[in-house]
Amino acid sequence: MSLGKDRYSLPRSYKRVSHAKEKARPELRKFGWDTLGYAESFNPPPLKDTIPRVDGKKISVDEFRRDFERPRIPVILTGLTDDWNAHEKWTLERLSKKYRNQNFKCGEDDHGNSVRMKMKYYHDYMLNNRDDSPLYIFDSSFAERRKTKKLSEDYKVPKFFEDDLFHYADHKKRPPHRWFVMGPARSGTAIHIDPLGTSAWNSLLLGYKRWVLIPPNAPRDLVKPMAHEKGKHPDEGITWFQTVYKRVRSPAWPKEYAPIECRQGPGETMFVPSGWWHVVINEGLTVAVTHNYCSVENLHLVWPKTVRGRPKLSKHWHRKLAESRPEVLKIINSCTDTPPQSLNDSSSDSSSSSSSSDDSSDSETEEDSGRCGLGNRKRRNDVCTSECPEKISNSMV
Ligand SMILES: O=C(O)CCC(=O)C(=O)O
Numbered sequence: 577m578s579l580g581k582d583r584y585s586l587p588r589s590y591k592r593v594s595h596a597k598e599k600a601r602p603e604l605r606k607f608g609w610d611t612l613g614y615a616e617s618f619n620p621p622p623l624k625d626t627i628p629r630v631d632g633k634k635i636s637v638d639e640f641r642r643d644f645e646r647p648r649i650p651v652i653l654t655g656l657t658d659d660w661n662a663h664e665k666w667t668l669e670r671l672s673k674k675y676r677n678q679n680f681k682c683g684e685d686d687h688g689n690s691v692r693m694k695m696k697y698y699h700d701y702m703l704n705n706r707d708d709s710p711l712y713i714f715d716s717s718f719a720e721r722r723k724t725k726k727l728s729e730d731y732k733v734p735k736f737f738e739d740d741l742f743h744y745a746d747h748k749k750r751p752p753h754r755w756f757v758m759g760p761a762r763s764g765t766a767i768h769i770d771p772l773g774t775s776a777w778n779s780l781l782l783g784y785k786r787w788v789l790i791p792p793n794a795p796r797d798l799v800k801p802m803a804h805e806k807g808k809h810p811d812e813g814i815t816w817f818q819t820v821y822k823r824v825r826s827p828a829w830p831k832e833y834a835p836i837e838c839r840q841g842p843g844e845t846m847f848v849p850s851g852w853w854h855v856v857i858n859e860g861l862t863v864a865v866t867h868n869y870c871s872v873e874n875l876h877l878v879w880p881k882t883v884r885g886r887p888k889l890s891k892h893w894h895r896k897l898a899e900s901r902p903e904v905l906k907i908i909n910s911c912t913d914t915p916p917q918s919l920n921d922s923s924s925d926s927s928s929s930s931s932s933s934d935d936s937s938d939s940e941t942e943e944d945s946g947r948c949g950l951g952n953r954k955r956r957n958d959v960c961t962s963e964c965p966e967k968i969s970n971s972m973v
Pocket residue numbers: 755757764765770776778785854856864866947948954964967
């Protein structure tokens with residue numbers, strides 16, 4: 577069975593979709609995108625919702641820091657999006673009309689270049705595809721492009737996440753940090769840890785996302801699909817839900833790595849603390865926005881990874897923090913092996929700001945993020961080894 581041109585509503589959708597697919601996943605050319613029949617057969621086990629939910633309007637920033645951010649406990653905050661225009665503006669109908677001819681990133685080619693599709697074709701694809709692991713919009717430059725930047729006026733960074741210390745780095749130098757996210761059933765994000773020790777918040781406007789989070793100390797080999805389980809979609813959320821998920825749910829799964837699971841619904845904001853493994857699958861059509869950030873609570877984790885993975889950025893950032901937030905230098909000093917004076921020695925840094933080589937996750941840790949390397953966050957990425965639609969891509973580094 578292969579998808580015919582008549583599956584789509586617009587005359588050019590088939591061609592545009594085929595073109596994007598060829599660039600994003602050339603390895604599927606022969607095998608096909610719908611061969612596994614997941615559109616008919618994929619059915620995750622019944623949900624065990626084990627995440628705490630807290631009314632975001634009733635908790636203070638200090639309480640959030642004390643109860644969740646500092647101890648690194650995942651939580652869903654409710655009510656934070658109530659006054660966002662996105663609730664009205666981010667319906668499929670309005671998005672596909674207003675941004676009709678705008679290109680959005682829905683993949684990455686083998687050279688790390690963005691694969692983009694006009695919203696009108698992606699919308700058609702989203703409604704009509706039967707793919708096993710569909711293309712997913714994960715776009716980190718929406719707020720920089722003239723014709724899509726208005727999207728960033730439709731939501732507000734919740735007060736809990738406002739103090740992002742990367743904000744002090746020059747905008748062009750800071751790693752990608754915000755993504756507009758849109759995808760159909762079965763699209764999602766393979767298991768990963770977000771880049772550079774950052775934490776994330778992810779607010780869902782439309783649809784339902786199923787999440788599994790696993791504590792930071794869980795070994796990579798345990799949480800990732802085994803070589804023989806990877807199949808044709810090695811770096812996709814759906815593969816994880818078809819393989820590792822069974823083990824996570826079995827009595828043999830180590831108690832110390834007990835997962836936190838949930839179904840996130842519209843208006844809910846997921847907080848993913850630094851270092852936690854997480855994997856997501858969309859249960860139907862979804863629209864979301866997600867940001868990664870560094871705060872005073874996770875700086876001790878972000879700093880060493882930034883020094884090691886993004887040395888040039890770390891020097892620049894150190895200078896900016898010393899000017900504008902000198903009080904955080906004591907956190908940096910307490911988690912650093914590098915003597916502070918060498919941070920000011922620009923001659924010691926030979927890395928190129930445009931190269932992705934300093935984006936890499938720290939291979940001595942379990943970090944791997946695809947939306948990954950905040951040098952790359954989210955989609956597929958060689959350096960990070962997987963997932964995270966481009967939360968990783970090098971483009972903005
Ligand atoms: O909404 C999703 O697919 C999850 C995204 C995610 O984990 C990430 O951006 O790092």
